[in-house]
Structure formats: C-alpha cells, structure tokens
Amino acid sequence: MASQLHANNLLDRVAQNKVSTALGIRSFPLAETILVAKTAGYDSVFIDLEHTTLTMKDCGQLCITAMQAGITPFVRVPHQCGDGFIQRVLDAGAMGIVVPHIHGVEDSKKVIGISKYPPVGHRSLTGSLPHFDLKPLPAPVTAPLLNERGSTVFLMIETKDALENVDAIAALPGCDVLLVGANDLSIEIGTLPDFDHPRFIAALEKVSAACKKHGKIFGIGGLYHRPDLMERLINEMGCRWILGGLDLSLMLNGAKANCETLSKCSAKLTGKL
Template sequence: MASCGFHWLAVDLEHSTISLEQAETCFIAAERHGVAPLARLSSADPFMGRRLLDAGALGLLVPVVEDAAAFAAFAQHCFYTGKRGAGLSRCNGYGDDFDAYYQGFRPLLIPQVETRKGVEAALSLAAMPEVDALFLGPYDLSADLGTPGDFTTPAFRQMAEKVRQACAAHGKALGIHQVKPVAKELKARVAEGYRFIAYSTDIIAMRAALGSPLESLE
C-alpha cells in the first residue's frame, strides 16, 4: 500500500488488534516509500498518543471527538511546549536527531466528527490552532442519526454541511472516509470539497483487486 502513491497511510488501532510494536513496523514501511505515517487511536488516550508519536507517527486521528475543551487537553500531550515528555525514541533517531525533532516537530492532529454532538462542536474544534483537519466519519454519524449507512438523508447532508462550513470558516482541511475504492465516488468527494480523504481500507482494496479477476472466470 505504501508503494501505491498515497500521501499518507493511517494505521488503525481502533478497529483492529494492531499493537504498538506492529504499528511501528507499519510506520517504517510507509516512511521507506515517502508516505506520511498516521495512527488512528482507539480513544482520546493521551499516553497512547504520545507513545505512537514516539514510535514515529507524524499525526493522530482521534475518534468520537465531541468537546473542544476535552480535545484541547488531549492535544497538550502531543506538544513538547505542552505536556509531551521528551525521550530518546525512534521519532528522533534514538537521540541522533533529538534537537531538530524536539524544536521543530509539529504533529498533525485530526479529530473525527462522528456524532451529532461532534457536529455541534465542529466550529469550536476547527478554530483550534492545534487542529489540522476535521474528519467526518460517515458510517458512525449516519448511525447516530438513526439511518446507518444512508448518506442521502436530509439530516446527514445537513450535518456534513455544518462540518464543511466549520472547516471553511477556519481554513482547515475537510476530511472523510471514502470506504468503497471507486474512482467515480472518490472524484465526487473531491468535488464536494474534501481534501483529507481516507481511501478505502487494506482489506476492502485487496478484495476489490483480487475479486474482479476471479469473477471474470466464472
């Protein structure tokens, strides 16, 4: 996947059994192809966030963010000017690049907006200087609205528009998960203004690539 031309790859620690050590291995693979390694946390756990940054993650996606003040408290643990502790770890070459990393590194922080409460907090989240993008979780948001998997309802569209407006108001990137690896749908998301797009997943992409040739033989 790292060799396929993506700008970034996110290691999902929310919906998988991936360990910290396995995540680090994924970061190394991404780096070797010039791809930015990101990690999706299982929760807004600041200590796991710090460990993933120490392991080499360049940014963190944080699920189910519903409160700007709570996210600000989490973000403090991601910056050395805040509460992040300094140590010799993989992120700074185990000390070889300590000064440059310590003085110059700034992590990407992306709260995931996945509920009605999250949408209500979107404007406050987008206003935070620590936030780089807002990431709309379409499946979780549609489920919270009582229509799981239906992104065509007026309620869902209204919520998505509020997130878009929040990003536009503060110059932040608008993100979403385009689950199906369909080029037409990807282009539609870009046309809608999304600029931080998670494109499919490893399993879905492999099924799409391997399943099509087999179907042609039936």
C-alpha cells in the same frame, strides 16, 4: 532544519491545493503493504489501531517503513486509550494521530495537549525519533518541527456532540484536521445507509464551513465507494484528505473479482473431463 524531518505529504499537498489520499491498514502489517500503497499512488497510510489486532510494534514498524518509502503514516488510536498510549504511538513514528469519538472542546484539548510539545501542549520529550532517522538532535530543533509538521492532529467528527460543537473544535490551536467518519456519523444522526440524505449532506457542509472558517483541513473516511459524492466533497466542500479502501477489503474485492472471472471461464464446461 526542516529537511531533517520526513515529509508530511498531507500538509505539502494541501499547500499546493491538491488532495491527499491514504490506504487503510488494518489486517496486514507488512512492509509489502506499504510498498503496495506507494506503487498504487497513495501518499499516506491510515494505520488503524481501533478496529484491529495490530500491536504497538506493528504500528512502529509500519510507520518507519512508510517514512522510508516517502509515505506519510497517520495512526488511529482506540477510543479512550489514554495519554500514554497516544504518546507511545507518536514516539513510535506516527506523523499524525487520529482520535475517534470526539464529543467537544474539552476532549479535543486533551488530545492536542498530549500530541504537541510545549508551549502548545505537554507532550514529554524523548530523543532519537524515527521521524529524524534516529538522529540525536536537540529538543529545541525537534520539538518545533514536530509540533508544526510531525504530529498532525486529526479529530474525528462522528458523534452528534462533535457535529454540534464543530465550529468551536475547529477554532482550537493545534487542531489540524477535522475527519468525518461517514458511517458512524450517519448512524448517529439517523441517516445510514442513505448518504444522499439531506441531513447527512447538511452535516458535511457544516464541517466544511468550520474548516474553511478556521483554516483547518477537511478529511473524509468511508465514502470512497461514492465517487459522485467524493467529487462534490472535493470541489464544493474543500475536502483535501481522503481515506481510501482498507487492505482487507481491497484484497477481498480483488479476490472476488478474480474468482468470478475464473468461474465465467468454466461456466460452459459440460463434463468433457
């Protein structure tokens, strides 16, 4: 029966002690963006509905396209968006939900509750989901599979409160990933822009320890520009999910590099035209 559900590359790669990587999508909700992610070698995408103008329709189309391409779609929802919004995102095709600005156990429980079907949570049943290519399968088949592999819960650790309560959050059944938002967390603890600050490194180590203790996945966002720190996170702290660059940032960086190359080619022009 598990083969009827699209693959969750994050869970599969973690089971093989491999790292899962994601392309961030914030500006270009196109099928081509999914194919770029696949061709570039990413195994998942991070569809951002928090800092973006993407619509629910954009989200659904990206999720469906991603699953058909063998890429696992995870979606970040806006802060305090409500249970109904989270459920719509999951029904639209997200295989995981990323929730920002977590503070403690209570708001974590609320996220898990709406993301998982009974007996784990209280998500409402519906049929013909994109996760199963719209096949009309019975709930006793789909609900357990989605609970286990099709509704991965990412709780973002990016507040002082979440950092203080990280062990209790990691202990919750239904919490799958603790995702550190490097920029927001470093602002909260007063270390931005110094990602080498001992207090920031200690925060990463605290999240790592909670993940290892409770068997949860450690994820990181915002540090792909620091390969030295990423190597430490992966090899010493056990980080297994990495949010890479965002679509707009990667396009802008590529465009700037291209423009600089063209400018160098014309640098010695001396009015010959």
